[in-house]
Amino acid sequence: MPTVKYQRGDKVMGRWPGSSLYYEVKVLSFDAISQLYTVIYKDGTELELKEQDIKSVTGFQTRPRSRSRSPGRRRSRSRSPARTTRRSSSRTAAAVATAAIADSVLSTSRELKLKDTLEVRVSPLKETKAAENNSNNKHEKKEENNTPIKVNEKSEEKVEADAEKIQGRYNLRRRKDDSGAKPSAVTAEQLEKEPAQVAAPSAAALSTTLDFGGKIGAYFWLLFLPAWVLFLALQVNLEDPSLTNFPPPLPPLEAFWDTQAFGFVILWILFQALLYILPVGKLSEGMPLRSGERLKYRTNGFFAIVVSAAAVAAAVYLGFDLTYIHSHFLQLAVASFLISVLLSIYLFVRSRYAASEQLALGGSSGNVVYDFFKGHELNPRVKNFDLKFFCEMRPGLIGWCLINFAMALAEMKQHGLDAPSYSMILVNLFQLLYVADGLWNEEAILTTMDLMHDGFGFMLAFGDLVWVPFTYTLQAYYLVSHPNPLSLPVVTVIVILKLVGFYIFRKSNSEKNAFRRNPSDPKLSHLRTIPTATGKSLLVSGWWGVVRHPNYLGDLIMALAWSLPCGFSHLLPWYYMIYFIILLVHRDSRDMSECRRKYGSAWDEYCRTVRYRIIPRVY
Ligand SMILES: NC(=O)c1ccc[n+]([C@@H]2O[C@H](COP(=O)([O-])OP(=O)(O)OC[C@H]3O[C@@H](n4cnc5c(N)ncnc54)[C@H](OP(=O)(O)O)[C@@H]3O)[C@@H](O)[C@H]2O)c1
Numbered sequence: 161m162p163t164v165k166y167q168r169g170d171k172v173m174g175r176w177p178g179s180s181l182y183y184e185v186k187v188l189s190f191d192a193i194s195q196l197y198t199v200i201y202k203d204g205t206e207l208e209l210k211e212q213d214i215k216s217v218t219g220f221q222t223r224p225r226s227r228s229r230s231p232g233r234r235r236s237r238s239r240s241p242a243r244t245t246r247r248s249s250s251r252t253a254a255a256v257a258t259a260a261i262a263d264s265v266l267s268t269s270r271e272l273k274l275k276d277t278l279e280v281r282v283s284p285l286k287e288t289k290a291a292e293n294n295s296n297n298k299h300e301k302k303e304e305n306n307t308p309i310k311v312n313e314k315s316e317e318k319v320e321a322d323a324e325k326i327q328g329r330y331n332l333r334r335r336k337d338d339s340g341a342k343p344s345a346v347t348a349e350q351l352e353k354e355p356a357q358v359a360a361p362s363a364a365a366l367s368t369t370l371d372f373g374g375k376i377g378a379y380f381w382l383l384f385l386p387a388w389v390l391f392l393a394l395q396v397n398l399e400d401p402s403l404t405n406f407p408p409p410l411p412p413l414e415a416f417w418d419t420q421a422f423g424f425v426i427l428w429i430l431f432q433a434l435l436y437i438l439p440v441g442k443l444s445e446g447m448p449l450r451s452g453e454r455l456k457y458r459t460n461g462f463f464a465i466v467v468s469a470a471a472v473a474a475a476v477y478l479g480f481d482l483t484y485i486h487s488h489f490l491q492l493a494v495a496s497f498l499i500s501v502l503l504s505i506y507l508f509v510r511s512r513y514a515a516s517e518q519l520a521l522g523g524s525s526g527n528v529v530y531d532f533f534k535g536h537e538l539n540p541r542v543k544n545f546d547l548k549f550f551c552e553m554r555p556g557l558i559g560w561c562l563i564n565f566a567m568a569l570a571e572m573k574q575h576g577l578d579a580p581s582y583s584m585i586l587v588n589l590f591q592l593l594y595v596a597d598g599l600w601n602e603e604a605i606l607t608t609m610d611l612m613h614d615g616f617g618f619m620l621a622f623g624d625l626v627w628v629p630f631t632y633t634l635q636a637y638y639l640v641s642h643p644n645p646l647s648l649p650v651v652t653v654i655v656i657l658k659l660v661g662f663y664i665f666r667k668s669n670s671e672k673n674a675f676r677r678n679p680s681d682p683k684l685s686h687l688r689t690i691p692t693a694t695g696k697s698l699l700v701s702g703w704w705g706v707v708r709h710p711n712y713l714g715d716l717i718m719a720l721a722w723s724l725p726c727g728f729s730h731l732l733p734w735y736y737m738i739y740f741i742i743l744l745v746h747r748d749s750r751d752m753s754e755c756r757r758k759y760g761s762a763w764d765e766y767c768r769t770v771r772y773r774i775i776p777r778v779y
């Protein structure tokens with residue numbers, strides 16, 4: 161790090177986010193682009209700080225405090241992270257954060273009422289510590305809601321809310337690290353003894369910690385993903401769709417392009433865009449950005465699918481033959497692919513001109529291909545039109561249902577049926593329920609990884625506009641030419657399976673979403689939580705106490721129920737299940753690294769308490 165004030169390995173005093181308290185930290189690296197230092201606290205929590213939030217140890221003086229404080233509060237304030245690690249190895253940065261936040265809030269508001277709240281706040285630190293000392297099965301002993309910890313959790317949430325606001329104001333950032341580095345594994349002792357080994361990547365490396373196989377991976381995925389969609393689309397039409405039929409017979413080049421199909425895709429996207437901008441439905445707030453700002457999103461997805469269904473019904477009534485979608489599947493996919501490429505080019509170019517605050521952390525490698533693939537700008541918008549949100553929730557998702565419906569009509573046409581087969585009805589209804597539920601709970605998407613952390617580039621543009629509508633529909637497509645009659649008992653079993661999966665998926669997603677939006681929601685008051693250094697807590701009972709990703713478990717059970725109606729004669733209709741296991745296992749590990757980095761020892765504590773990731777006692 162040439163020309164920067166603090167060097168890698170320097171021990172300095174870093175301001176705790178949202179407070180006026182400084183704790184000893186070690187400088188890990190400096191990012192020349194964002195002008196932020198990554199520092200590590202004694203308990204392993206890493207944060208990004210501006211230069212103005214760092215002071216050298218020598219010039220540092222403890223601020224004299226004239227204000228009278230209660231003994232409880234003094235006890236809380238007297239511990240710094242530095243002392244923590246020497247005196248009490250179990251004390252987490254959460255406690256430090258609490259003290260810091262309490263200090264900050266008191267500094268900014270002298271209201272007695274608030275002060276009282278914060279004084280009550282001191283005892284959870286003890287409780288937390290006690291809980292941590294009981295490690296391994298500490299959470300099996302239930303905390304009752306009427307015990308002091310409950311009272312304190314309430315005040316904690318108040319403090320958390322204040323902390324969130326303050327963090328936004330100070331713009332202290334947390335580092336995005338996709339490399340899977342595990343800061344919580346870096347102990348204070350290591351920091352003391354092995355500074356060289358603990359030293360983090362250089363500034364350049366920091367901004368280029370890449371996932372999806374890095375730069376080489378980006379080349380691979382750019383070629384592989386479209387080729388794979390093409391392969392599946394060609395396979396599904398074969399009488400015997402099988403991996404052994406590789407390569408599938410390729411149609412002549414001109415068969416890939418159809419201007420009318422391109423026109424239909426454009427019309428569909430414009431129609432969805434029109435529905436999106438209509439001033440109908442709620443304006444929901446996204447999660448706070450680094451700047452502290454919260455973007456507004458028009459969450460009228462359910463309205464959009466209802467109007468789309470009405471429009472499609474009207475088109476069919478007026479004589480439009482929807483089986484066109486079945487017969488022009490390949491051409492529609494190619495047209496959508498072209499649009500996703502054009503969109504990605506636009507996104508890439510505009511990201512070059514975007515302010516650094518608007519960029520996703522970790523999305524910039526300096527490598528054109530990687531940045532194009534992964535996406536760089538977090539929330540690209542044209543006026544209030546949010547491109548990422550729109551693409552993720554509208555044309556592809558609603559298009560998925562439209563294509564499924566067209567496949568049902570094609571099945572009837574091809575086999576001269578008066579009604580679609582049971583298997584086709586099940587696949588259609590199950591997936592319609594999934595999409596409609598996603599749109600009904602559209603606000604919940606605002607707390608997912610894609611919306612909060614990932615830049616918008618080729619991966620998501622292609623995923624949303626091509627991958628979802630043209631690979632998630634393969635089961636319905638397969639059934640058109642590969643009927644699989646089902647008996648009523650089998651139908652019943654599959655329906656029950658789907659409902660069980662849906663119940664787990666919906667309940668767990670709603671629980672987390674409600675908790676993240678309002679941690680003091682009375683409906684969640686029975687749940688136990690672990691405080692973290694960031695001021696947010698982690699649910700440790702309820703659905704999120706069963707496994708670390710109960711929503712993935714529900715989703716996987718549903719995926720199984722989608723494949724079963726297609727039978728076992730071919731692997732192709734099971735493709736979604738296989739892909740989904742890979743996707744969710746990868747997402748889970750990405751999320752684990754991200755949460756470990758964000759929450760440090762509190763995350764480890766959570767993982768010790770909730771041992772399994774997705775399937776209880778299995779994985
Ligand atoms: N059909 C598909 O193709 C598809 C693909 C991918 C995902 N999905 C579905 O989309 C939904 C969203 O998935 P996602 O991958 O974005 O992940 P997610 O599970 O919704 O979100 C993970 C985030 O939840 C928070 N969290 C984790 N553990 C917590 C706890 N114990 N208490 C409170 N908060 C906790 C953390 O964020 P913070 O702490 O920062 O809030 C974490 O980063 C899932 O239901 C998934 O099945 C579907």
Ligand SMILES: CC(C)=CCC[C@@H](C)[C@H]1CC[C@H]2C3=C(CC[C@]12C)[C@@]1(C)CC[C@H](O)C(C)(C)[C@@H]1CC3
Pocket residue numbers: 385552553557594595597598599605608610619620622623624627628
């Ligand atoms: C190109 C590849 C291989 C990957 C792109 C991934 C992308 C298709 C998915 C990433 C997040 C997914 C997602 C849904 C659809 C598929 C993704 C965009 C989702 C909108 C489906 C409906 C659900 O109810 C949901 C929970 C809202 C989903 C959110 C995540």
